[in-house]
Amino acid sequence: MTAQASTRLILILTPALFGGMVRITPMAQALTLLELSERSGEPVERLATWRSAGLIGQESTDLYTSDDLRRIRLTQFLVRQGFEVETIAQAKREAGLVTSYVELLSSGDIGRTYSLEEASAKLGWTVLTIRSFLEAMGFTEQDAWIDDDDLRALETLKSAKEAGFPEDTLIQLVRVYVDTLGRVAEAEVRLFHFHIHEPLRAQGLSAQEVLEASTEARQRGRSLMEPALLYFHRRGLERAMREDALLHLQEDADRSDPSSQLRAAVVFVDLSSFTSLAEAMGDDAAAEVLDRYGRLVREAVGRNDGRVVKQIGDGFLLLFPKPHDALTCAFTIEARAAAESQFTAVRSGIHWGPVLYREGDYLGTTVNVASRLVDAAARHQVLVTEAVRKEVGSVPGVVFVPLGKRHLRGLSGEVELFEAVAGKSQRAWERPVDPVCGMELQVEEVAARLLVDGTERSFCSQDCLRRFVAAPERYVQPGSTGSV
Numbered sequence: 001m002t003a004q005a006s007t008r009l010i011l012i013l014t015p016a017l018f019g020g021m022v023r024i025t026p027m028a029q030a031l032t033l034l035e036l037s038e039r040s041g042e043p044v045e046r047l048a049t050w051r052s053a054g055l056i057g058q059e060s061t062d063l064y065t066s067d068d069l070r071r072i073r074l075t076q077f078l079v080r081q082g083f084e085v086e087t088i089a090q091a092k093r094e095a096g097l098v099t100s101y102v103e104l105l106s107s108g109d110i111g112r113t114y115s116l117e118e119a120s121a122k123l124g125w126t127v128l129t130i131r132s133f134l135e136a137m138g139f140t141e142q143d144a145w146i147d148d149d150d151l152r153a154l155e156t157l158k159s160a161k162e163a164g165f166p167e168d169t170l171i172q173l174v175r176v177y178v179d180t181l182g183r184v185a186e187a188e189v190r191l192f193h194f195h196i197h198e199p200l201r202a203q204g205l206s207a208q209e210v211l212e213a214s215t216e217a218r219q220r221g222r223s224l225m226e227p228a229l230l231y232f233h234r235r236g237l238e239r240a241m242r243e244d245a246l247l248h249l250q251e252d253a254d255r256s257d258p259s260s261q262l263r264a265a266v267v268f269v270d271l272s273s274f275t276s277l278a279e280a281m282g283d284d285a286a287a288e289v290l291d292r293y294g295r296l297v298r299e300a301v302g303r304n305d306g307r308v309v310k311q312i313g314d315g316f317l318l319l320f321p322k323p324h325d326a327l328t329c330a331f332t333i334e335a336r337a338a339a340e341s342q343f344t345a346v347r348s349g350i351h352w353g354p355v356l357y358r359e360g361d362y363l364g365t366t367v368n369v370a371s372r373l374v375d376a377a378a379r380h381q382v383l384v385t386e387a388v389r390k391e392v393g394s395v396p397g398v399v400f401v402p403l404g405k406r407h408l409r410g411l412s413g414e415v416e417l418f419e420a421v422a423g424k425s426q427r428a429w430e431r432p433v434d435p436v437c438g439m440e441l442q443v444e445e446v447a448a449r450l451l452v453d454g455t456e457r458s459f460c461s462q463d464c465l466r467r468f469v470a471a472p473e474r475y476v477q478p479g480s481t482g483s484v
Helices: 003-017 033-040 044-052 066-080 085-095 097-105 116-123 127-136 148-162 167-202 207-246 274-281 283-303 323-339 365-376 386-392 462-470
Strands: 113-115 145-147 260-271 307-312 315-320 346-358 361-363 382-385 398-407 414-422 448-452 455-459
Touching (some): 033 044, 033 066, 116 145, 127 148, 127 167, 148 167, 260 274, 260 283, 274 283, 274 462, 283 307, 307 361, 315 365, 323 346, 323 382, 323 414, 346 365, 346 386, 365 382, 448 462
Parallel strands (some): 346 382
Antiparallel strands (some): 260 315, 260 346, 307 315, 346 361, 398 414, 448 455
């Protein structure tokens, strides 16, 4: 993409995706309880219970607004994290938790909501195209309704597409926005919590006093957020364009600001033979596999309340508030990858403990241990520590196979390891593995076979076969059988 094309794309996308300063406040859309149920995916009976608990709705009317949708999303998240509805309602009564959350997010009513079919009619796009963009924007299959803000963002993307930018390029860019600005938003929330909210609470203030002081601080800072995003984006773009012109990458200066800790489940997941695959099949084929892999990882993370902290090549660093969610996500990624055609195996490592939060990243021993676990994992293996096994407890259908204590590269002491195995997927399939590129093959995908020392080797292509014949010692591991 040329510098002129990049600038044009930024001018098209910035107002909608970076929250331009001019904001249209649409008319509020009143919703019945049944309509609220359709848009939130929650049964009417459960929403009625939440209304009785004071979590949604108003005493003066039986109708609901888009702010109630925000309250429902928060309640759904907290319930998934194990909190009882009464506990959430008590936090709302005593500390204004739900109310302050919604008020801080609201900058005018989000207006009416649209089904994907209605959005398709307005945009002139197919529902499939809309779903592709919404997936990149972080929506899940359960998000069957969008609001006016979402629709305007899609209209902006449509304008960019009509200006000549390929759909795949726009989806890649949206993913960058989502991941990067998600980290920005998390930094705002985390740093506020650690350095403003917690010091206020440490002063011995009442819950109401902490709420009032925090709300005032947030409101004062909120007016700075969107101008700051635009400012730093312009600065970043200027720097990136200079670097692009000079074909020079500069490393960011190292910083040593103090940071705070929180407990989290850290997951590292990667492709066990990606380097071999890239070498054997070339960058284009490897990029295609990486794109498929990245999509299934992000979908699994979104479904399990996690977040992608970073992606480096085929390696993902993922963070979850609970180790159970981390384990479920790892199993989902494994199952999805195992079902893919012409795909290499994934492997995962999970550890639970305190992590250091600093400048959009997570550091510390917990992260280091999880990183070493994935290095030690075999194909299809999910390795966890005793801390994860203990925190998760008993999980129906999951077996923790003891592997004993092991030395992990870079760590001074031994770490007790377990292999987490989902009972239903316990090696129910056997597929040949191309020894050159590491790709797992269905029977119909085998392009060539070769008998070596009594063992049949399968290859995805004639090129992989030629590479193997030219230097078999590079690819045959002692005791290997050529199958998963």
